[in-house]
Amino acid sequence: MPALYDNSVITEVPGPLSKAACKKLDKFFDSRAVHFVVDYDKSDGTYIVDIDGNRYLDVYSQIASIPVGYNNAALIAAAQSPDMISALVNRPALGNFPSSRWHDILQDGLLKVAPEGLNNVFTAQSGSEANELAYKAAFMLYRRKERDGGDWTSEEVSSCINNAKPGSPELAIMSFANSFHGRGFGSLSTTRSKAVHKLDIPSFNWPQAPFPALKYPLDKYTTENAAEEQRCLKEVERLITSWHCPVAGLVTEPIQSEGGDNHASPAFFQGLRDITKKHGIVMIVDEVQTGFGATGKFWGHAHWNLTSPPDIVTFSKKAQTAGYFFGDRMLVPDKAYRQFNTWIGDPARVIMSKAVINEILDKDLVKQTARVGDALYAELDGLAQKYPDLVMNLRGKGQGTYFAFDTKDAASLVYTMKTLGVNIGTCGSQTVRLRPMLIFDESHIPILISTLDKALASI
Numbered sequence: 115m116p117a118l119y120d121n122s123v124i125t126e127v128p129g130p131l132s133k134a135a136c137k138k139l140d141k142f143f144d145s146r147a148v149h150f151v152v153d154y155d156k157s158d159g160t161y162i163v164d165i166d167g168n169r170y171l172d173v174y175s176q177i178a179s180i181p182v183g184y185n186n187a188a189l190i191a192a193a194q195s196p197d198m199i200s201a202l203v204n205r206p207a208l209g210n211f212p213s214s215r216w217h218d219i220l221q222d223g224l225l226k227v228a229p230e231g232l233n234n235v236f237t238a239q240s241g242s243e244a245n246e247l248a249y250k251a252a253f254m255l256y257r258r259k260e261r262d263g264g265d266w267t268s269e270e271v272s273s274c275i276n277n278a279k280p281g282s283p284e285l286a287i288m289s290f291a292n293s294f295h296g297r298g299f300g301s302l303s304t305t306r307s308k309a310v311h312k313l314d315i316p317s318f319n320w321p322q323a324p325f326p327a328l329k330y331p332l333d334k335y336t337t338e339n340a341a342e343e344q345r346c347l348k349e350v351e352r353l354i355t356s357w358h359c360p361v362a363g364l365v366t367e368p369i370q371s372e373g374g375d376n377h378a379s380p381a382f383f384q385g386l387r388d389i390t391k392k393h394g395i396v397m398i399v400d401e402v403q404t405g406f407g408a409t410g411k412f413w414g415h416a417h418w419n420l421t422s423p424p425d426i427v428t429f430s431k432k433a434q435t436a437g438y439f440f441g442d443r444m445l446v447p448d449k450a451y452r453q454f455n456t457w458i459g460d461p462a463r464v465i466m467s468k469a470v471i472n473e474i475l476d477k478d479l480v481k482q483t484a485r486v487g488d489a490l491y492a493e494l495d496g497l498a499q500k501y502p503d504l505v506m507n508l509r510g511k512g513q514g515t516y517f518a519f520d521t522k523d524a525a526s527l528v529y530t531m532k533t534l535g536v537n538i539g540t541c542g543s544q545t546v547r548l549r550p551m552l553i554f555d556e557s558h559i560p561i562l563i564s565t566l567d568k569a570l571a572s573i
């Protein structure tokens with residue numbers, strides 16, 4: 115009988131019960147991407163349990179989206195609170211009929227962790243939506259500045275209904291090769307990671323800049339990497355100045371995640387900030403995956419020490435809600451109902467986010483992630499030395515527990531890890547990524563490392 119917190123796999127993965135449940139589900143819900151079917155009642159902390167009774171150390175956290183553990187007591191208390199019950203049974207249309215509690219829910223939750231200089235928030239339902247709303251804010255700001263205090267013209271008003279100029283102007287959002295910003299129509303146009311996401315979907319003709327392809331280990335390739343970043347920055351500026359229409363916004367992840375865990379240096383991002391400032395472009399930092407403590411700072415972009423904050427920071431995943439922070443009130447559109455929808459997010463989710471935030475702050479989990487990350491990196495580096503052909507380009511040093519490495523066959527390594535009791539993820543083409551929860555601590559490191567060692571040795 116395993117101890118309560120041990121991982122143990124007692125069937126094939128997925129097990130027979132998972133397979134049967136998927137077959138049943140698949141009659142009306144596509145289950146082809148299901149990894150296994152979960153027993154959420156039995157899952158706890160950083161361990162996920164499937165319906166076959168297999169218990170995995172979870173260093174993938176769904177899709178990097180569980181912040182403080184399964185069945186976290188503080189979150190359960192928030193779920194049972196009068197605020198939550200009211201928000202669930204009387205779901206407010208927030209733009210029209212917010213409750214008197216909405217102000218405090220925001221102030222005591224999301225606003226407590228607002229990125230420096232960005233003290234306004236617009237809430238949303240998903241990361242894709244948050245990014246699209248940020249793009250819309252950038253476009254409306256661009257046109258507002260062009261109008262210079264003037265009102266909409268009658269020509270603009272009539273032409274926009276026909277999706278025609280000047281009311282529907284040609285404006286662009288720049289994104290980077292290998293980026294992932296979501297799957298909505300606007301956000302998908304900025305996603306550049308994989309054809310499977312984009313194929314068959316009409317898209318905007320927007321510019322794609324190269325993202326630095328850094329060489330590892332970083333300390334061996336400082337000159338080459340600096341040159342590579344300069345090359346990319348030059349290309350960003352060339353695209354901005356030569357694109358067929360104005361570039362109103364630029365979106366970047368602090369660490370390109372779904373696209374392969376690609377990093378760039380603070381100097382690169384400072385370069386982007388300088389270019390966006392110079393050309394009056396809204397800089398949008400997509401912190402959907404990096405935000406909420408995962409990188410050893412609350413926000414990934416806090417590692418950059420920018421001379422001025424980005425214009426917009428979007429969030430979702432571990433936040434348990436979604437939306438964007440901004441500083442400049444000019445990013446609030448010139449009229450009401452322009453940045454609007456029935457829900458504007460979901461107060462129930464924002465209440466849960468507040469509970470997550472308080473848990474992170476009370477338990478100092480960001481500091482913990484940074485500390486544990488340092489210890490974990492040393493162990494992963496040991497495996498990289500031991501298996502140089504299987505653990506390549508280890509990255510994420512100094513970025514909390516946000517680690518990844520390239521390998522020969524990521525899918526089969528990740529599958530083997532599952533059979534040995536560790537749930538871990540892939541990204542890019544042949545990359546294994548770790549996305550532990552913020553509660554992952556030193557006691558979990560030996561389980562993870564010994565399992566990885568065993569899986570690598572079996573290849």
Ligand SMILES: O=C(O)CCC(=O)C(=O)O
Nearest residue numbers: 177294296297371372403
């Ligand atoms: O895999 C990721 O990093 C992003 C996942 C996601 O948001 C998606 O696949 O739509």
Ligand SMILES: NCCCC(=O)O
Nearest residue numbers: 147149177372539540
């Ligand atoms: N980009 C979606 C990832 C989901 C998965 O790892 O299966």
